[in-house]
Amino acid sequence: MSKISVNGKAQEVERPISITELIKLNNVAQPEMVSIQLNGQFVNRDDFDNTQVAEGDELDFLYFMGGGSF
Amino acid sequence: MDFTEEQIQRYSRHILLQDVGVEGQEKINNGKVLIVGAGGLGAPIALYLAAAGVGTIGIIDGDVVDLSNLQRQVIHFTPDVNKPKVISAKEKINLINPDVKVIAYQKLLTAENALEIIQDYDFVVDGTDNFPVKFLINDACVIAKKPFSHGGILRFDGQTLTYKPGTACYRCLFHSPPPPNAVPTCSQAGVLGAIAGMLGTIQAAEVLKYLTGVGDLLTNRLLTFNAKTMEFRTIKSKPNDNCPVCGSHPTVTGLVDYEQAVCDIESHRKNKNK
Numbered sequence: 001m002s003k004i005s006v007n008g009k010a011q012e013v014e015r016p017i018s019i020t021e022l023i024k025l026n027n028v029a030q031p032e033m034v035s036i037q038l039n040g041q042f043v044n045r046d047d048f049d050n051t052q053v054a055e056g057d058e059l060d061f062l063y064f065m066g067g068g069s070f
Numbered sequence: 071m072d073f074t075e076e077q078i079q080r081y082s083r084h085i086l087l088q089d090v091g092v093e094g095q096e097k098i099n100n101g102k103v104l105i106v107g108a109g110g111l112g113a114p115i116a117l118y119l120a121a122a123g124v125g126t127i128g129i130i131d132g133d134v135v136d137l138s139n140l141q142r143q144v145i146h147f148t149p150d151v152n153k154p155k156v157i158s159a160k161e162k163i164n165l166i167n168p169d170v171k172v173i174a175y176q177k178l179l180t181a182e183n184a185l186e187i188i189q190d191y192d193f194v195v196d197g198t199d200n201f202p203v204k205f206l207i208n209d210a211c212v213i214a215k216k217p218f219s220h221g222g223i224l225r226f227d228g229q230t231l232t233y234k235p236g237t238a239c240y241r242c243l244f245h246s247p248p249p250p251n252a253v254p255t256c257s258q259a260g261v262l263g264a265i266a267g268m269l270g271t272i273q274a275a276e277v278l279k280y281l282t283g284v285g286d287l288l289t290n291r292l293l294t295f296n297a298k299t300m301e302f303r304t305i306k307s308k309p310n311d312n313c314p315v316c317g318s319h320p321t322v323t324g325l326v327d328y329e330q331a332v333c334d335i336e337s338h339r340k341n342k343n344k
């Protein structure tokens with residue numbers, strides 16, 4: 001069991017998992033649209049599969065947001 | 071710059087602030103700010119910057135006021151429906167504060183005109199609804215070394231980031247525009263009207279902080295909030311070396327007009343034909 005944090009909230013994962021799996025676990029509606037920061041560093045989308053999340057890691061999921069012009 | 075009695079009275083609540091004072095107010099009055107979009111975010115931004123006495127406010131928007139805008143675009147009033155947004159905004163700004171010089175651009179910001187327009191301003195504020203223009207503002211400001219405020223709202227959420235040369239840009243966080251229609255815009259998904267005010271006033275405060283040099287800007291920090299829970303968070307960021315525009319091997323070296331979501335263009339056409 002590893003304790004991590006996602007967007008400032010504590011989460012536990014049962015085994016080492018990749019960022020791709022973590023995105024799935026968090027039911028992100030459009031996984032191809034989320035930006036991920038791991039311990040303050042942006043992770044390239046191409047590395048989501050091979051980047052493992054470990055005990056104590058802090059992750060931020062950032063989502064696209066439009067605006068208010070129209 | 072010598073303030074008149076009337077100006078001292080008008081700006082007294084700023085002048086009273088120890089961090090601002092007469093000097094800070096002078097900086098505001100000498101400031102030149104470009105607001106891109108006279109909509110949900112642009113409205114509160116323009117109103118507060120006008121009231122604050124920002125000397126020159128440029129406002130760019132190609133749209134006309136639609137009845138569906140009035141739920142949140144508080145600078146436009148019911149009789150303004152069908153009027154160009156920049157004209158409606160200019161009228162209100164002048165009514166609030168005749169000190170302000172307003173430059174209205176009734177057009178879209180494009181790859182062709184962006185650099186030329188922004189060069190006249192100290193600070194650019196992104197109040198647009200669509201990703202092609204958000205990325206265009208980012209790229210133009212990074213290339214021209216111009217500080218700007220990014221703002222985005224959707225449904226019950228808002229996010230904002232301030233950029234200054236050398237700090238994380240919008241592309242550091244969001245590499246490239248989402249495919250058209252992949253992410254809904256407010257015109258597709260809806261937005262709680264007051265959210266536009268919440269975010270727009272934060273952006274306006276950032277502009278005033280930048281002009282006066284007071285406090286710490288939202289640089290290298292993305293502020294996000296959700297109005298359902300009223301939870302605010304700032305996510306610390308730093309310049310991303312792989313950023314396509316400000317990273318060490320930039321691939322974006324000029325400006326491009328990215329493809330717009332089809333339904334946005336449709337809704338524009340609908341508005342124009344009314």
Ligand SMILES: [Zn+2]
Nearest residue numbers: 239242313316
């Ligand atoms: Zn960047």
